[in-house]
Amino acid sequence: MSRLFQTLTLAATLLSAVPVTAADHTFKIGKKDFLLDGQRFQMRCGEIHFGRVPREYWRHRLQLCKAMGLNTVCAYLFWNFHEFEEGRYDWSGRRDAVEFCKIAQEEGLWVVLRPGPYACAEWDGGGLRWWLLKNDDIALRSRDPRFLAATKAWLNEVGRVLGPQQVTHGGPILMAQVENEYGFYGNDARYMGELLQMMIDSGFDVPLFACNPRGNLRNGFRDDLFSVVNFGSDPAGSFAALREVQKDGPLVCGEFYPGWFDTWGAPHHLGDTSRYLSDLEYMLKEGASFSIYMAHGGTSFGMWAGADRPFKPDTSSYDYDAPISEAGWIGDKFDQTRELMGKYLLPGETLPEPPAPMPVMSVPEFEFTEAAAIFDNLPRPLVTPAPQVMEKYGQGHGAMLYRTKIPAGPAAPLEIDQLHDFAWIRVDGEEVGIMDRRSQRFKVALPGREKEAVLDILVHTMGHVNFGKEIHDRKGILGAVKLGGDEIKGQWGAYKLALDDTQLPVLKYQPADQAGEGPKFWRATVSLEKAADTFLDLRSWGMGVVWVNGQCLARYWNIGPTQTAYIPGPWLKEGENEIVILDLVGPEKPSSSGHEKPILNDLRPELDFARGLGSKTELKLDGVEPVLEASFDRDKKDKVVDFNKPVKGSQFCLEALNSQDGKPYAAIAELDILDGRGQSISHAKWTIGYVDSQEMVGEDGSASNAINGQTSDFWHSEWKNASPDYPHRLVIDLGQQETIGGFKLVPRSGHNPGDIKDYRIYVGDGLAVEKE
Structure with a gap:
């Protein structure tokens, strides 16, 4: 020390030259305690x-x-x-x-x-x-x-x-x-x-x-x-x-x-x-x-x-x-x-009574009667020879439309190296597919064209990744855009849709039934007799962003778990209030209301617009020799395992054979894959290729928790409605072939079931494949 x-x-x-007032205190780090004024x-x-x-x-x-x-x-x-x-x-x-x-x-x-x-x-x-x-x-x-x-x-x-x-x-x-x-x-x-x-x-x-x-x-x-x-x-x-x-x-x-x-x-x-x-x-x-x-x-x-x-x-x-x-x-x-x-107050301390809660109110259902289609409200484009990441165009949040022309030709796949984060693909104004970073799905089938056509790629961003090496998270289109395997040449227009104070005031609204096609901004005027906290019901909407009286309130997504947006009372007013909702996939019903309580745990995966983009995967370990077969000890320390010889592959499979306590549960706080130098391999392209069991009812025990860098959450096999026995298998798809020299496993903390004992490791390129 x-x-x-x-x-x-x-x-x-x-x-020492800074003036010190009579009210100053001293605060020091002692050998055992903090010392405030000694x-x-x-x-x-x-x-x-x-x-x-x-x-x-x-x-x-x-x-x-x-x-x-x-x-x-x-x-x-x-x-x-x-x-x-x-x-x-x-x-x-x-x-x-x-x-x-x-x-x-x-x-x-x-x-x-x-x-x-x-x-x-x-x-x-x-x-x-x-x-x-x-x-x-x-x-x-x-x-x-x-x-x-x-x-x-x-x-x-x-x-x-x-x-x-x-x-x-x-x-x-x-x-x-x-x-x-x-x-x-x-x-x-x-x-x-x-x-x-x-x-x-x-x-x-x-x-x-x-x-x-x-x-x-x-x-x-x-x-x-x-x-x-x-x-x-x-x-x-x-x-x-x-x-x-x-x-x-x-x-x-x-x-x-x-x-x-x-x-x-x-x-x-x-x-x-x-x-x-x-x-x-x-x-x-x-x-x-x-x-x-x-x-x-x-x-x-x-x-x-x-x-x-x-x-x-x-x-x-x-x-x-x-x-x-x-x-x-x-x-x-x-x-x-x-x-x-x-029970543990310091000398002279007392606990005051809590203040009263802030007032809360409900708001009757109201309709969104006006709309402004994104494609009818585009700014002037920035033109470049190839699409660039949003940051290069001077934009940090929101959406961006990339537009170019493609020649006549037969049906062919459109592929992008990487896209952050979601994109709706249109050809001559008709939507033909969606790209989704969550599953690394960056390929869409384009129909045949008898003449030159306009290709639109509307990119919507969520937050920049906030943990791990992946903080180098540029948004928009990263790398080449290819049609039928060939890079699309020619000029690209980039339309900045920052969704900020400069864009919203200039939107041109029309009666909702007369607005154009595609994603829209919807507007409602709500008259209130008082202003108090409320929770805006968004269950009938798809995915997008909400504003209240010009204040950007929240993102929303009907897949949940959150189905409401908290509106603080000071952001509302007596009289007329303007609420604007950008919906990228379209509402079931353009209306909303205000509740006195939030909806924080209503999952609706059936509404995920990406459902059906890819098939479920199945495990293919028959005839594959494990890279390693070993056992973990019982302690709670991180397990760092080095292979005797680095191996190459695009998929990594942990096959857990049993648990330390003999129960059927498997749990992992974090699983990291190391390169030949013992360094963590970037997670940027990782997805869960396969998992045999994950708890999604009693708690969030999703397999993706094992690769998110957070050691306080975890993958956990099912326990609420079923308890399938070992073996439990987890496959990480790295998105590209890597040289793998070992791995690091962090057990779930505390005295909880699920610590793995005996296990096998497999590395290869086809350990988990999509079902036919």
Whole structure:
């Protein structure tokens, strides 16, 4: 720890010229505890993101945090939220971080700041700026000079704005984070050192820290930077792992998960409340500090929701099954947390009563009587010899229409190397197919043409991937577009449909029954006698984006699990309100209503527009020799397995033969495939090629959880309505042939069934194939 204290002392010396007020406090990292004004301080912290909460409700939510028993709140700064356009910073409205800190201080709460540059948090691109991706070869989260220069400018701006809010200058900020979970991403301690120095240079003189999941604490570790560990269960084991790398200092859980986030097409997540409370009490008893992630999740308003790897778009609702719900409601989880916290208050602390809930209302059904077809409201195109990614055209969100002409000819397949994320293909205005990144389906059959025709590729983006190497997630068309195997030559027009404040006001609406063909913006005017919170019912709509009184509210998708969109009362008004819905696939009925309660867990896979794009797969292991046959030990540590000799293949199959406890269940938190140098192979083109069993009723045990990089969720074989016995098989399709030198398996944490014992590994090119 000596280098840590030297660094903190240096930071204080460098900033000794800054005036200190009489209200200043001291906050230090002791050998065993945090010390606030020289007294032991156990940090009972909870995460709340001001960008996910209406500004008008900040005080209400912070009062709830205080009433729950928290003495600190943790807040991210999402870089792209404050600098969406290069060099233009925005700290106003819902972005006013200073005001959030001031309200927290007024409510008796300290603040832990997490300024990035990378955040994750299921936020678009993990908070990284989309326009950095205009550089083809940039390496994000590395010592790439372009990334470091942009990061330095950002952190200097953060220091300018929030430096005065540090506890050393009379504000509430006790600590600030350097990067976020970098150990999962890389192992460059020099990179972490660069960012550490940037934070100091930008004016941070409070203790600085790094957080990592339990299995990644050593990656990028520096003994001059305080470390904390993130986990969702097993605090004893996680703190033991932390002590292996950091011998003294307070024990801190940087992210403690009471629930989990949702992705489109998967069940709504509910945390195990009894386990959460038990682990929380363990930390309280042991004197450990923690941050509940999330104490209040809120909403990823607008188009700020990110996407899990390899590509699982996140819902706009960020309810997280947190103690404080998306709309600021409280219930049993809040009450039980409050009761538990009350037993471990520090001297002089008391718990205030929770504030009253915000008013809520229902809204009778109303019709959308006007519509504006996208193809009748196109801007002027940008013309290039070949289609480029959206970022090259200066666009970070929304949709883009790519248009060119194709010659007369027979029916032939249209193929694109990669497309991010969804595309509707039209020939002379007639829809002929859909491309879908989830399944890597980038091939559509075009009909024969007797004359030259117009080819339209309407691309719709979801969030930039926010985790893993896949954060290099450029949108639009990536690579060549081929017809019948030949690249389409000629000029391409790119029509920017950013779905922003510049596009919506100029839309030309018509009566709905007279609007053109294809995707449309629909508009309704709703008269209200009062303004209060409500939940917009979107079950009759397909897929798209919603605006309320010009405010971009949310993405929606009828496949669920979320079927409503939370509208905060301050975003409505007495009298007339305008609601606009962009629907890319068309509504069953162009109407909606407002409910007093949300619909968060209504899955409807039968409505997925991609149903039928591909057949189900079947396993083909007959006659295939395993690359490896072995056994895992019983401990919960990560399992890293090296093959004696690297092998090549495009598919990887884990065949689990039995479990450690003899039960029929198999579970994996994470399965990573390593190249010949022992490095993780990019997940960008990965899909689940085959799985024999996955639980999708009792919980989200989908196979894709095993390859998304998140060790707090997991693949689990069925248990709710059936319990098929071993063997259990999982095939990962890598999307292309790779050299494979081994793999890493992370067991599900805690004392849960499903740990695999004996297994076989197969590598090949046709282990899972589509059924005839």
